[in-house]
Every structure is written in C-alpha cells, then in structure tokens.
Amino acid sequence: MKPNTIARSLRALALSAAFAASVLSCVSIAEAGSGIAAASGVITTDQAASITKVAGAVEKTFEDITPEQEYYIGRSVGAQVLTTARPYDNAAASRYVNLLGQSLALFSTRPETFGGYHFLVLESDAINAFAAPGGLVFVTRGMLRLCSTEHEVAAVLAHEIAHVQFQHGLKAIKTDRLTSALATIGTEAAKTLGPAELKEVTAQFEGSISDITRTLVNSGYSRDTEYEADKGALAILRSAGYNPAALLSMLTVMKTRLKPGAPDFAKTHPDPQLRIDRIQRQLGTLTPVVENPQAKARRTRALAGI
Numbered sequence: 001m002k003p004n005t006i007a008r009s010l011r012a013l014a015l016s017a018a019f020a021a022s023v024l025s026c027v028s029i030a031e032a033g034s035g036i037a038a039a040s041g042v043i044t045t046d047q048a049a050s051i052t053k054v055a056g057a058v059e060k061t062f063e064d065i066t067p068e069q070e071y072y073i074g075r076s077v078g079a080q081v082l083t084t085a086r087p088y089d090n091a092a093a094s095r096y097v098n099l100l101g102q103s104l105a106l107f108s109t110r111p112e113t114f115g116g117y118h119f120l121v122l123e124s125d126a127i128n129a130f131a132a133p134g135g136l137v138f139v140t141r142g143m144l145r146l147c148s149t150e151h152e153v154a155a156v157l158a159h160e161i162a163h164v165q166f167q168h169g170l171k172a173i174k175t176d177r178l179t180s181a182l183a184t185i186g187t188e189a190a191k192t193l194g195p196a197e198l199k200e201v202t203a204q205f206e207g208s209i210s211d212i213t214r215t216l217v218n219s220g221y222s223r224d225t226e227y228e229a230d231k232g233a234l235a236i237l238r239s240a241g242y243n244p245a246a247l248l249s250m251l252t253v254m255k256t257r258l259k260p261g262a263p264d265f266a267k268t269h270p271d272p273q274l275r276i277d278r279i280q281r282q283l284g285t286l287t288p289v290v291e292n293p294q295a296k297a298r299r300t301r302a303l304a305g306i
Helices: 004-024 027-039 045-061 068-083 091-105 139-148 148-167 170-175 178-187 197-202 209-219 223-240 243-255 271-282 293-302
Strands: 118-122 129-132 136-141
Touching: 004 136, 068 129, 068 170, 068 209, 091 118, 091 148, 091 223, 091 293, 118 139, 129 139, 129 148, 129 170, 129 209, 136 148, 139 148, 139 170, 139 243, 148 170, 148 223, 148 293, 170 223, 223 243, 223 271
Parallel strands: 118 136
Antiparallel strands: 129 136
16 A cells, blocks of 8 residues: 555544544544644644544534524424425414414423424324424424314424423434534535545534434434323423323324324324323323313314314
8 A cells, every 4th residue: 555545544544533532522532643643644733633623513513502503403494394395374273373382382391492482384184293493393284183172282282392392303403413513524624635535524424404304204203202292291281271181082083093104193103002001001090181162162263174
C-alpha cells in the first residue's frame, strides 16, 4: 500500500473513531485520539481541532433539547406530514377538536409547551392519530368517525397529549442523526477532507426530519411507549372529568375496524387487545361510558358530516 493511501486510511480511521466516541458522550476520547493522530503526523493540527469540534457538536445533539428547539422540530415534522395529507376544511370540527384538546392538555403533567398545543384534523379515511414533538397533534376524519361519545374523542386526544407529555416523539428524534450535527460535520470536515473522505464520514450521521416523520407515521412507537401513553391518558381523562373507560371502548371498536397492512392505526400501534387487557387491569371496576346531552349536542354539531 502506498504511503499516501496509508495516511488517508489512518486519517479516516481516526475520524471514525473520534465520531464514534462522541456518540458515546466521550469527547475527551475524541480529543485524545485526534491529539495522538496529530502528533504522529497522520492528520494536521487543524484536522485534529475539527475532529474535536465535531465530536462536541454531535454529543450536544444527544443532550436535552430546549423547548424552543422541540417546537421547531415538531413544526418541521408537521410540515412533512402535510405533504402527504391535507387538513380537513371544516372550521367547526377544527374549533371543537382544538377546544377539547387544549382543555385536556391543562390536566397533563405538561400543560404548556413552547408553542402551545395545536390539534389538526386530517382529510383522511384512515383510522389514525399521532403527535409531533412540542404539542402538534393530528387526528384523521376516519378516527373521529369511530367516536360515538365525547368521552371517546377525549380518549383519543388524551393519548396523543400523553405522547407529548412524555416527549416520546422527541426521544424518537434523538435516536437519529439530527441535521445540526451534519451541518457542523460538513462545515468542519470540508476544510480538511477530500470528497470521498467527507462522504464516508457524513454517511455515519445520516438522518433527517423526513426519517423521523416516517417513524411516527409509518413505524409507530414501541409497545412500552404506547403503554406509557395509555397510562398517561387515563390520568388526564380522570382529572378532566371524562370516563377513562372510554379509552377501552375506543380500542374495542378500533379492533374490529382495523385492516392489516392498511396505512392506519394497525400499522403504527400494537395489537389493541394487548392494550385493552392492560388497561382493564389498571382500571379495575369499570363505569359505563355515558355522554350527557350537552356533550352530545356539541359533538354532533361540530362533527356533523365528518
């Protein structure tokens, strides 16, 4: 192997090791590794400084994201969602879902977010609902059609609010490589690396808002995450004066309506029966879900034609 080839390989190896160390929150390892590589002449001091700077940037990506950053990440995810599904053009339905959702959010352990909670009905027959980071909640017309009481509408929204409360979407995003890290890698590495080496390094940190959106919309959360959101939803419903058993009735109806392979709840959530069994154990004795006349009137008026 030619000396230049050896040096290039060692340089790429040093960069890879430094970046791997940063993902493990070990910037000091990156500093040490790049220092040794610089001292041995494998890389220059400028390259060593770039490695250390990028290591710090990537580590910062995995630290707690501020509420403001969460808000903008959520907006980016929301924008991606709206490229494939358009909002339902019905002011009464939108107003009703937002009023109910924002009222429920007040009873969560996270009643406020940087940009506030916002609820959007999607023009879709699919049976689905999901939440982006920061408080942006989507629910489809198909899901709302299944709700036979306001308690059930509240149950759907409370479950999504719980996802926001526990920052499940944000945690999913943090498992990928955020664009801020890629930007820094591009800025720093471009100063000292050739195209092939730069491609090799940046390939390790591929990931984008689009990837996260696909996770939320197509893959869904883990079973344990959904269980946690169910538990949070039950607490919200109780505190807000809604019957938590409505979550059971919703899941029971959904179980009969979901189609395997369809782009809906079945694709992004665990088997409803597993959740039903768990919720029944948590609730114990159940109280029948009864909608009072006032709630029925406002629901049917707002969701007429849904």
